[in-house]
Amino acid sequence: MAPLIEPTEIWRLPPSGEIRRYDQWLSPTEQHDLWRHLTGTHIDWHQPLLHVFGRKVSPSRREAWIADPNIQYQYSGQRLKAQPWTTELRQLSTHLFYMFGTPFNAVLLNHYAHGHEQMGWHSDNEPELGRNPVIASISLGAQRDFRFRPKNSAHGAPITMALPAGSLLLMAGDLQHHWEHSLPQRRRVALPRINLTFRRIVESNTSNDRFNGVT
Numbered sequence: 001m002a003p004l005i006e007p008t009e010i011w012r013l014p015p016s017g018e019i020r021r022y023d024q025w026l027s028p029t030e031q032h033d034l035w036r037h038l039t040g041t042h043i044d045w046h047q048p049l050l051h052v053f054g055r056k057v058s059p060s061r062r063e064a065w066i067a068d069p070n071i072q073y074q075y076s077g078q079r080l081k082a083q084p085w086t087t088e089l090r091q092l093s094t095h096l097f098y099m100f101g102t103p104f105n106a107v108l109l110n111h112y113a114h115g116h117e118q119m120g121w122h123s124d125n126e127p128e129l130g131r132n133p134v135i136a137s138i139s140l141g142a143q144r145d146f147r148f149r150p151k152n153s154a155h156g157a158p159i160t161m162a163l164p165a166g167s168l169l170l171m172a173g174d175l176q177h178h179w180e181h182s183l184p185q186r187r188r189v190a191l192p193r194i195n196l197t198f199r200r201i202v203e204s205n206t207s208n209d210r211f212n213g214v215t
């Protein structure tokens with residue numbers, strides 16, 4: 001990990017959202033070791049079962065939720081059962097704390113087997129994340145496009161950026177209130193990708209509407 005590098009790109013998205021991307025934040029060896037760790041026996045992956053407008057929907061991607069023991073998190077009728085931190089994930093979280101000053105206490109892992117698997121438009125704006133969440137997102141494996149679009153077109157035009165293996169993406173400011181993001185299908189992508197979003201849950205035991213209508 002390279003904690004003191006400058007961002008490769010910065011976007012300021014109105015009114016006061018910010019995105020920073022740090023390419024090659026993880027070296028190829030670190031990426032390889034982390035991939036092996038996450039796809040070994042340490043992590044219990046499962047398919048999410050979301051309640052979307054009264055229907056049960058199971059997107060084909062897989063996910064895992066790692067959090068401090070006291071953290072409760074629920075979205076779209078799904079109470080996520082937290083798995084304990086592994087040494088490797090805790091180490092990443094510590095590096096991110098040195099970089100951004102946010103004491104992350106949870107990480108959501110998403111595994112996309114190939115380019116048919118995707119994540120629909122949403123904002124990470126659940127009440128548990130507090131007012132202006134800082135979210136740090138690490139990408140491994142196949143490069144995929146990531147999209148942002150404003151909730152109100154007065155705030156700008158949609159943005160598409162590639163998330164290369166080993167990159168770190170920071171989302172901060174009021175971004176989650178005014179912009180949505182998605183990981184669109186890319187049918188020509190044959191290889192898997194894993195994404196880790198480090199989050200700080202500030203209040204527990206509240207439900208929220210994340211992914212309501214979104215898969």
Ligand SMILES: O=C(O)CCC(=O)C(=O)O
Binds near residue numbers: 124146
């Ligand atoms: O896979 C990604 O890069 C996006 C994940 C995401 O937006 C989320 O977990 O909320």
Ligand SMILES: [Fe+2]
Binds near residue numbers: 122123124181
């Ligand atoms: Fe998200």
